[in-house]
Amino acid sequence: MVDGAALLMSVFWGLDAMGYWSEARGTNLLDGGAHFYGVYETADGRWVSVGAFEPKFYAELLAVLGLDGEELPDQMDRDAWPAMRERLAAIFRTRTRDEWVAAMEGHEVCFAPVLTMREARDHPHHRARATFTEVDGAPHPAPAPRFSRTPGAIARVPVAPGADTDTALADWGLDPAEVAELRDAGAVASPGGPPAPGRPDG
16 A cells, blocks of 8 residues: 555656655645645635646636736746635635536636535436445445446445454354453443444444
């Protein structure tokens, strides 16, 4: 996992080697420093994201925000980023998230609403792809990748803490009396009950 994470950071190591990456958090091109690549709060306390890195997307963003006719600093002028971020933040606070979604519709801006987990689950894209499924009334991510001849399926649903305690401990060689002693001591969870305070689930 660590090796994989290091590989995913390749672009950032490259930027660092070229002198384009700062150790100061929130000051860089892709970590919220650039006003055209980050998230903004809207009038209703929700959020939107923009990733208008390429010049044509940036120009379109400025147009939708009503700034295309103004004298503005160069997009890559890092000294101007903080002031431009404040300006965009003020503009995004003038409408609700869904109003901005409607305003950006049909424009190549690299824009998206920031969704809650429940909103994401109900998004038309995820519904069309059956990205999520329900088992016993509880939503779950559907198995992936998907294969036409051998489709995956969720074999079991999450269980309550302690539901498998007796079976697991018996598999490890403990007899019922030992299990009862552990339960009485609060070392393991009772079936259907909460885990013992300060201890892992049974």
